[in-house]
Every structure is written in structure tokens, then in C-alpha cells.
Amino acid sequence: MSGEFLNIPEPTTGMMIGSMIGTACLLILAVALGFLAKRRWKSYDEFLVGKRDFGPWVTGFALCGAYLSGWAFCGSTGMVYKIGFSGMWFGGIWGLVGIIPAIWLAATKTRDFAEKLGATTVTETIGRRFESRWLQTLVAVSMLFFLFMYSVGQLKAAGGVWYAVTGLPPFWCLLICITIAWIFLAIGGYTGTQWFIAVKGAFIGFVGALLSVWALIYAGGFGKISDALMAQKPSLMLLIDRSLPKVGVSELFSTYTGILATPIIFLTMAIGFPHNVSRFLGMKKLSNKDFATLIAIVFVVVGIPNMLDCSSNGLIARMLFGTNLLANKQWGADLAAPMLAWGIGGTGLLCLYLTALVGAALGTLSALVFIMSANVSRDIVKLWRPQTSDRSLIGMNYFLIALFLFLPFYWTLERPPELLVSFMGLAAMGLGSIFVFVTVISYYWRGATKLGSMLTVIFGTVAALFGGWAVMGRNPPLMGLGTMEWILISGCAVTYFGGSLISKAPSVELLNLLFPPKKAKIVLKPGLVGE
Amino acid sequence: MEQVVDPTLAWIGWALVLTFNVLLTVIGTWLILRKRREG
Numbered sequence: 001m002s003g004e005f006l007n008i009p010e011p012t013t014g015m016m017i018g019s020m021i022g023t024a025c026l027l028i029l030a031v032a033l034g035f036l037a038k039r040r041w042k043s044y045d046e047f048l049v050g051k052r053d054f055g056p057w058v059t060g061f062a063l064c065g066a067y068l069s070g071w072a073f074c075g076s077t078g079m080v081y082k083i084g085f086s087g088m089w090f091g092g093i094w095g096l097v098g099i100i101p102a103i104w105l106a107a108t109k110t111r112d113f114a115e116k117l118g119a120t121t122v123t124e125t126i127g128r129r130f131e132s133r134w135l136q137t138l139v140a141v142s143m144l145f146f147l148f149m150y151s152v153g154q155l156k157a158a159g160g161v162w163y164a165v166t167g168l169p170p171f172w173c174l175l176i177c178i179t180i181a182w183i184f185l186a187i188g189g190y191t192g193t194q195w196f197i198a199v200k201g202a203f204i205g206f207v208g209a210l211l212s213v214w215a216l217i218y219a220g221g222f223g224k225i226s227d228a229l230m231a232q233k234p235s236l237m238l239l240i241d242r243s244l245p246k247v248g249v250s251e252l253f254s255t256y257t258g259i260l261a262t263p264i265i266f267l268t269m270a271i272g273f274p275h276n277v278s279r280f281l282g283m284k285k286l287s288n289k290d291f292a293t294l295i296a297i298v299f300v301v302v303g304i305p306n307m308l309d310c311s312s313n314g315l316i317a318r319m320l321f322g323t324n325l326l327a328n329k330q331w332g333a334d335l336a337a338p339m340l341a342w343g344i345g346g347t348g349l350l351c352l353y354l355t356a357l358v359g360a361a362l363g364t365l366s367a368l369v370f371i372m373s374a375n376v377s378r379d380i381v382k383l384w385r386p387q388t389s390d391r392s393l394i395g396m397n398y399f400l401i402a403l404f405l406f407l408p409f410y411w412t413l414e415r416p417p418e419l420l421v422s423f424m425g426l427a428a429m430g431l432g433s434i435f436v437f438v439t440v441i442s443y444y445w446r447g448a449t450k451l452g453s454m455l456t457v458i459f460g461t462v463a464a465l466f467g468g469w470a471v472m473g474r475n476p477p478l479m480g481l482g483t484m485e486w487i488l489i490s491g492c493a494v495t496y497f498g499g500s501l502i503s504k505a506p507s508v509e510l511l512n513l514l515f516p517p518k519k520a521k522i523v524l525k526p527g528l529v530g531e
Numbered sequence: 532m533e534q535v536v537d538p539t540l541a542w543i544g545w546a547l548v549l550t551f552n553v554l555l556t557v558i559g560t561w562l563i564l565r566k567r568r569e570g
Contacts, residue, residue, distance in 0.1 A: 085541050100556050104563055226538035237538040288567055295560050311545060 005322035006343050008335065011167030014347045019166050022355030023173065026203075027180040030196050030362075034184030037192030044390035047189035047397070048120040048374055050282040052111070056290040058198045059107075060297030063279045065201025067099050067270060067302055069364040070157040072309065073204055074357055077340065078333035080314020082326065083244070084229075084236030086253040098266040099302050102276055103295055109443035110280035116513055121371070122274045122281065122439060123379040129442055129514065130450035131506045133383055135457075139438065140379035142457045143274055144372055146434075146464070149427035151368045151404065152420060155412040158361035160331045161338050165354055174412060177358060178405040181366050185405075186398045190282055193370050197279075200363035201301060207356040208305025211341055211349065212313055218344040219316045228319040236318060248471060249425075251480020258482030265485050268432030271440055275367035313340060320344075365408060373400035423468035426484070430464025433488040437496040445500075446515050452500030459495045463488050 009015075041047045054062075110125070117128040123143060127136025155177075159170035184192045219225050229236045235243065244254035251258035270276060286294065317325070317336040320343045325335045341353035377396045381388055411420070437456050442448040467488065470478040505511065 085545075100559070104559060222542050226542070230538055237541045239541055239544050288564055291567065292560065292564060295556075299556060307549065 005324050006320050007324050016166045018351030019354045022351050023358050026355055026359050030180050030184045033195040034188035034192040037188030040191045041189045044393050045120050050191040052282050053284045054282050056294035059279055059283045060294045061198035061201040062194045063298055064205055064301040065197035065363045066275045066279055066367045068204050068360055070154055070361040072306055073360040074157045074337045076310045077313040077337040081317045081336035082333040083253055086238045086241035098270040099298055102271045105440050106277050107280045110277055111283045114281050121374045121378050122277050132450040135450045135454055136379055138457050140375040142461050144375045146427045146431045147368045147372050149424045151365055151408045152411050152416055153424050154361050154365040155408050157334050158358050159412045160334050161357055164331050164335055165338055174409055177362050178409050181362055181405055182402050185366055185370055185401045193366055197363045197367055200359040204356040204360050205301030207352055212305055212308035215316045215340055215344050216312055225315050247480045248477035249481050251482045258480055261482035261485040264489055268436045269428050272432040272435035274371055278371055369401055369404040372404045373397045376400055425472045426464040426468040429485055430460050433492045434460035437492050446511050447500055447505055449500040449503045449505050451503035452496045455495035455499040456492050460492050463491055
């Protein structure tokens, strides 16, 4: 380790106690919200979607909470710390606007379609939009598959950082976290989840902005960061680093194909992620003022930390720690963000950051798990066996929530199978590419059909599996991650539009319900008035 | 071949994309709100 830079501190009693108190407060709050939310649902439908009366504040913060995962909050800083500015400056800043089109395009439509169709999940909305139980089942299975893979990685960063900071094995911390998550998900249903994710979104948005702005001031501004990094390793300040491999993940930083793919990845993930879009299911009808408020909340809460996490935070961590964090073989660059918090703000800021990171992982995981359990109970069991009682379905949800929380926990402690690791990397891209068409474009295009949507789901799933192997599983990689994104998005576009153009749209009655014909403007000529 | 590094370029690129994104958000939201008002 280099002596001229800071080193990873030994865990102290203060770090241990501070992190435990912070996490305990977060969990107590989660349980309290779960019990409060219990009073707000009485039926299985209300368990799944609440009373559709959430305003822009809760919806906005919940969207921020679902979007700001452990990766956005911690992994992105680690990536910039390790690789430098190249690639991430572009993708990161596009992340700022990435989530806003999700509101523009999906907020009002998701709410209106779900209400008109009497749907309680995004999958059910899609199934009824196309009058197809088979499509609903296919979407449920595909979504379940992708969300499961995506969920496995959610606790990993939080568990690793918890151990590195407190010196305490993550087993008990994570076990308590998932037990608490089960309590508030099972007791609070959609409402409890929405409330918890909203609180978590507001909290991590605040901590992320605090850390980012504090770090910029501490570093002395952009000029000082540049000077320090130019002295350390000039290639860290390249906009595109051609010395990095042009296949595998690093294609995103080393070629224009890769760099131009990053905004597409961020954009489709933000718009297409079912756990983002689901936040609008329980929303009330928004006035224009509400709509503007929703946008403003998300822009400030997600935009500032996301943009700086992906750019200056990683560079400042590199400025302070040099390559010392990479010497830690187990957690390496994952420690960049928490160590930055410690480097600039000491134990207090570190404990605050760690609490927010546990919240980030737990919140996103909760959103995923709730959808996954509904995918089985509502979109498969209830769909094909409508006589199943609400009581049995709610009981089934309790079990499924426990199962889907336990598996990521298990694979955080035990190394997941290699095959799963390969596919996990492509899960987010696959989800984004498929559902940006099947969900959001279908809100606007009358001509979309079930065949087009089915082909998109099948192509996207197979292509994401192939990409997992070709980019992450194979050694050396067959292609780069950016190229794979272009294949995914263009293939999904071709199958969606092509399949729709050659097949029959849903019934006219349904289309008129969802896409009401525009009222013709009636102009009264002065001479006709009173006749 | 050694790449020439100009850190000013990095920050200019960053600032340009940031400005574009902020403008896009503001203009896009304004247009949508106008459309909603027109019903």
C-alpha cells in the first residue's frame, strides 16, 4: 500500500456502534410503517396496490428509492474509482435525465391503464391491455426470472461494506434486515412497501447529495481533482480510454459504440424496470401541479447524487486513497464510496452512509420481492385458477416473500453459481430492453399486439441469456457490453414492431376504452346560436 | 500509441452533457404540462 495516500481504517467501536444504531433506527421505522400500513388494506387487491391514492410526494420519493439501488449508490462510485472518468461521465449524467422520461411516459398512463383495466400489477395491466392470458403468463415468468437474477446481487455490496467497516460478520445484520423486510412487506403490503421505499429514497437522496457536495468542497473543486489525478495517472481523466479492452464490460469506456450505449442502458432501465413503473400503480390522478411536483422531487433527489456518484465521487476517492483500496482483494473498489465518506467526514458520515447503503439495498430488494411474489400469486395462480380464495393468495404471498428474500441473502453469504453470476450482469439490461416496449410503448401505440409483445419477451430473454455468456461468462469475452445493448434494444424493437404489424390488434371496444377518440372541436358560428 | 490527456476537455464534456440534460428535462416537462393543460 502506498503511504502517501489514506489507507482503509481499522474498524473502531464508534464505527460499530454508530452503524448498528443507524441501521436499527431504519429497521424500527420500517416495522412501524408496516404496521401503520396494515390498517390501509382489507382485501387481496388492496394488499397488491393500496387504494390508488398516493400523491406526488410519496410516489416521487418511492420512485427515487426504487431507482437508487446499491449499485447506483455505491457500485458506480467504485467503477469510477477503479477505471476513471471514461465512459461513466456520459452514462452517469444521462442517469440524471434517465428517470425523468419514466415519469413523462409512464406515470399517468400506468395509473390510468391499470385503473381502467382493473389491474393490480404491471404484468396484469399488460395481459389485459392485449386481452391475453398467455402473454400475461409469459411476462410473469420472464419478469420473475430477470428480477430474481437482479435481486441476487442487491445485498452483496451492503453486506461487504458492512463487514469492512464494522468488522462484524454480515450474517446477523443481513438476517435481521431480511426478517424486518418480510415483516413490513407481509404486514404492510403495497402501501407499506411504498412508504418504506419513499422514506428510504428521501434519506439516501439526502445522504448522497450531502456526501457528493461535501466531497467536492473538500477536494477543492474540479481543478484540484484534475491536478491530483493528472499527477497520479493521467488516463483517469480521459473521456474515452482506448487502452482498455474493447470486449467485455470495459467496452463501455473504451469505444464510441460502448459510450453511446450507456445512455440507452440508463434510459431503458429507468423506463422499463417493473419496480420503477409499479410505483405509479397506486398513484392518485395527478393535477398539473402534482405532476410538476413529482418531476421536481425526482430530479433533485435522484439527479444530484446519481450524477456526482458516477463522476466526481469516484475521482475524489481515487485522489484520497490512490490505489490502496484495490489492494483489498475481497471488496476492492466497492469500498470507494464508504471510504470517501470516512475520508472527508470521519466516523459520523461513514455511519450515516452505511445506514443509507443498507437502506438502498433493502428498499430496492423489497420492491423486487413484492413484484416477484405477485408475479406468482396474481399473474399465474389467480389468473389460471380464479376461484382461489383471497386468504390463500395472501398466505401464498407471505411464503413467497420469505423465499425471495432468503435466496439473495443466502447467495450473499455463499458464492452464487458461476452461471448465475454471468446472467446477473445482463438482467438489468434485459429487463429494460423488453419492458420499455412491452409496457411503455404499448401505452401509446394502438397498433401493438400480443404477438409483437410475446416475440419481444422471448427474444429479449434469450438475447440476455446469450449476452450473459458472451460478455461475462466466456473467457475471453466474445463481444462488448455496449454491442450487446445495441443487439438487445434493436432486436426488441424489430420483434415488437414487426410482430405487431403482421398480426391483429386487440378488440376495438378495448382500444376505444384505452385510447379514447379525440373529441372533435365544435365551433358555433355566430349566426347559428339560438337557432 | 500514447493518448494525450487534457483534463479541461473532460470537464467541458461533462458540463455540456449536464447542461443538455437539465435543459432537456425542463423543456420536456414544460411541453408535457402544456399538452396536459390543452387536455
